[in-house]
Amino acid sequence: MSKPYVLGIDIGGTNTVFGIVDARGHVVSSDSIKTRKHSNFDDYVDELHTEVMRLLKLNDAEDKIQGIGIGAPNANYYTGMIDNGVNLPWGNNIALAEKVSRAFNGVPVAVTNDANAAAIGEMTYGAARGMKDFIMITLGTGVGSGIVINGQVVYGHDGFAGELGHVIIKRNNGRICGCGRTGCLEAYCSATGVARTAREFLEIRTDPSTLRDIDIDTITSKDVYDAAMAGDKLAKEIFEYTGKILGEAFADMVAFSSPQAIILFGGLSKSGDLLMRPLVDAMNASVMPIFRGKTKVILSELKESDAAVLGASALGWEAKYRAETSAPAPAVVMPAAEAPVGELS
Amino acid sequence: MSKPYVLGIDIGGTNTVFGIVDARGHVVSSDSIKTRKHSNFDDYVDELHTEVMRLLKLNDAEDKIQGIGIGAPNANYYTGMIDNGVNLPWGNNIALAEKVSRAFNGVPVAVTNDANAAAIGEMTYGAARGMKDFIMITLGTGVGSGIVINGQVVYGHDGFAGELGHVIIKRNNGRICGCGRTGCLEAYCSATGVARTAREFLEIRTDPSTLRDIDIDTITSKDVYDAAMAGDKLAKEIFEYTGKILGEAFADMVAFSSPQAIILFGGLSKSGDLLMRPLVDAMNASVMPIFRGKTKVILSELKESDAAVLGASALGWEAKYRAETSAPAPAVVMPAAEAPVGELS
Numbered sequence: 001m002s003k004p005y006v007l008g009i010d011i012g013g014t015n016t017v018f019g020i021v022d023a024r025g026h027v028v029s030s031d032s033i034k035t036r037k038h039s040n041f042d043d044y045v046d047e048l049h050t051e052v053m054r055l056l057k058l059n060d061a062e063d064k065i066q067g068i069g070i071g072a073p074n075a076n077y078y079t080g081m082i083d084n085g086v087n088l089p090w091g092n093n094i095a096l097a098e099k100v101s102r103a104f105n106g107v108p109v110a111v112t113n114d115a116n117a118a119a120i121g122e123m124t125y126g127a128a129r130g131m132k133d134f135i136m137i138t139l140g141t142g143v144g145s146g147i148v149i150n151g152q153v154v155y156g157h158d159g160f161a162g163e164l165g166h167v168i169i170k171r172n173n174g175r176i177c178g179c180g181r182t183g184c185l186e187a188y189c190s191a192t193g194v195a196r197t198a199r200e201f202l203e204i205r206t207d208p209s210t211l212r213d214i215d216i217d218t219i220t221s222k223d224v225y226d227a228a229m230a231g232d233k234l235a236k237e238i239f240e241y242t243g244k245i246l247g248e249a250f251a252d253m254v255a256f257s258s259p260q261a262i263i264l265f266g267g268l269s270k271s272g273d274l275l276m277r278p279l280v281d282a283m284n285a286s287v288m289p290i291f292r293g294k295t296k297v298i299l300s301e302l303k304e305s306d307a308a309v310l311g312a313s314a315l316g317w318e319a320k321y322r323a324e325t326s327a328p329a330p331a332v333v334m335p336a337a338e339a340p341v342g343e344l345s
Numbered sequence: 346m347s348k349p350y351v352l353g354i355d356i357g358g359t360n361t362v363f364g365i366v367d368a369r370g371h372v373v374s375s376d377s378i379k380t381r382k383h384s385n386f387d388d389y390v391d392e393l394h395t396e397v398m399r400l401l402k403l404n405d406a407e408d409k410i411q412g413i414g415i416g417a418p419n420a421n422y423y424t425g426m427i428d429n430g431v432n433l434p435w436g437n438n439i440a441l442a443e444k445v446s447r448a449f450n451g452v453p454v455a456v457t458n459d460a461n462a463a464a465i466g467e468m469t470y471g472a473a474r475g476m477k478d479f480i481m482i483t484l485g486t487g488v489g490s491g492i493v494i495n496g497q498v499v500y501g502h503d504g505f506a507g508e509l510g511h512v513i514i515k516r517n518n519g520r521i522c523g524c525g526r527t528g529c530l531e532a533y534c535s536a537t538g539v540a541r542t543a544r545e546f547l548e549i550r551t552d553p554s555t556l557r558d559i560d561i562d563t564i565t566s567k568d569v570y571d572a573a574m575a576g577d578k579l580a581k582e583i584f585e586y587t588g589k590i591l592g593e594a595f596a597d598m599v600a601f602s603s604p605q606a607i608i609l610f611g612g613l614s615k616s617g618d619l620l621m622r623p624l625v626d627a628m629n630a631s632v633m634p635i636f637r638g639k640t641k642v643i644l645s646e647l648k649e650s651d652a653a654v655l656g657a658s659a660l661g662w663e664a665k666y667r668a669e670t671s672a673p674a675p676a677v678v679m680p681a682a683e684a685p686v687g688e689l690s
Contacts, residue, residue, distance in 0.1 A: 074635075084635065133502040147601070149494050149501075156494075156603025157478040158639055163600040166633045169516075171593065179633055248516065255508040256492065256601050258501025288511045288524055290419075290429065294503055 008313025025125030069315030071117030101323035110319035119146025121311025139268035247282025353658025370470030414660030416462030455664035464491025466656025484613035554579035592627025
């Protein structure tokens with residue numbers, strides 16, 4: 001018999017949020033720990049395990065977890081490792097799936113990066129239900145992407161496919177990007193990109209703006225949004241600039257996989273028409289005639305506070321990787337659903 | 346019992362080539378007709394049928410065809426139609442699969458565009474055997490692409506995915522493209538694109554070149570190749586320019602699907618190191634660090650004279666669409682292998 005829950009874990013740069021999720025995408029209960037409290041990964045996993053077990057006990061769910069899904073920066077679906085997880089304190093080549101599965105006595109674990117997790121969450125519980133071809137774009141501190149084709153997440157031959165925040169949208173004199181190159185989409189259309197655009201506009205231009213009342217080095221995309229909503233012309237133009245670049249980049253993505261929809265997620269996606277109108281206009285103007293008007297641009301339908309955990313959890317239903325444990329291990333032939341959970345330490 | 350052959354049909358702007366192909370990718374026999382002889386599509390299909398039947402009889406293969414695969418510009422895998430087949434004389438919305446299947450008494454037919462057919466051929470019989478993730482780029486009069494992810498051709502939600510010749514590589518002041526937009530990869534890196542680059546270079550620059558001995562309006566990519574091979578500096582720089590643009594575009598494609606290989610096919614791909622060296626250099630310099638050195642750029646292993654037919658034929662093995670025919674039709678429950686072939690007219 002299938003167990004009724006999965007565990008979703010979202011490892012962010014600041015917090016690690018985890019939740020118990022049922023088959024309908026309802027987060028039964030959730031909690032979090034600080035990601036950076038332990039510089040040693042084993043100590044981190046110990047604390048994660050302790051806190052998760054506490055949550056499971058509270059919900060009488062210790063033996064009801066079918067699998068664990070984890071979303072984390074640069075986590076690799078194929079290897080179960082975090083490679084070059086630049087925002088995380090544990091260095092490279094972290095055996096994420098293996099160590100978490102071992103801590104939980106062999107419960108199957110699947111991992112992927114946060115944007116792929118968001119795409120899976122959207123497909124399982126959100127705006128992409130019933131869609132076989134779509135692209136998830138996360139507009140946060142960076143620009144992430146999760147691509148779904150024929151109903152499957154695109155991992156590529158090495159597990160790292162779907163880095164659409166790092167297509168080059170400015171070939172000459174582009175902005176430096178965190179990835180070490182120049183001109184990446186992320187350097188323009190992330191929350192930080194919007195703040196950079198604001199600084200550029202304010203330095204180069206002379207027209208008045210309420211943004212000039214803010215210390216230029218501390219301006220955030222939220223400041224730009226607030227100013228634009230209050231009618232500031234320069235702030236509005238920053239969103240037009242951002243939306244146009246996004247729309248042009250989306251036109252190239254459509255030429256690749258002709259998705260039914262591009263789904264936006266993350267703080268910046270909530271800018272409403274300020275961003276969406278110039279984005280859709282530029283996309284329609286830029287896309288190949290054969291695709292014109294076919295690909296919708298829509299917003300995520302997942303509640304932001306739940307979305308990361310939901311996305312990760314959705315991966316838990318299909319998790320297969322099991323660490324060998326010293327505790328009585330489930331036989332290899334035993335179906336995943338019968339794996340003992342929560343009998344540990 | 347499975348029938349031993351499929352029929353591959355490649356509908357080009359000038360010739361329609363068809364061949365009988367066995368399961369090992371051997372073209373048993375092939376022939377061709379002129380694509381533009383009939384402006385009425387039904388007349389074209391009549392002649393195609395007559396000539397194919399003649400070839401089948403010659404090879405004692407009238408009842409040995411399991412399916413028919415057709416590659417044609419803008420042919421849609423989902424609908425079986427040719428939409429906007431600009432290079433073809435029959436107008437829009439041609440019911441290609443239906444009419445061919447009907448002419449052949451209900452033999453199952455599958456259609457796709459020529460670049461997808463090339464990708465399927467490469468996967469079935471060529472350089473991509475055993476690869477699950479690769480991109481086929483055809484460098485001919487235009488730039489076409491066929492994308493394979495998880496072992497499946499990417500058709501997108503509407504059947505038109507994989508138009509990588511029409512990603513924008515020059516956002517401002519780009520060359521006009523046949524698709525109606527500006528700055529497309531195809532306008533720079535097709536055979537015609539190379540000829541355009543030659544004309545641009547010759548007009549803008551003053552340095553000597555043997556290309557100046559040719560009427561500038563008649564220069565072809567072959568002329569540029571010959572001049573470069575003979576040591577002409579300007580001609581070599583045209584290939585460097587072309588290769589650099591291709592390599593930069595490939596870097597963005599890698600960020601999308603992280604393929605194991607990008608496979609080049611078509612006349613221009615045979616330019617050897619003239620094109621390949623600047624291409625691979627630019628790709629390695631442009632690609633995100635996480636992908637560097639991982640995606641191979643290799644040449645098609647299909648013999649060019651056979652490749653188009655082979656690619657189309659590979660689709661024939663999985664063809665499912667059957668037109669209803671007035672002749673005694675195979676029962677719906679009858680397996681595809683038992684469909685009568687060649688009993689018509």
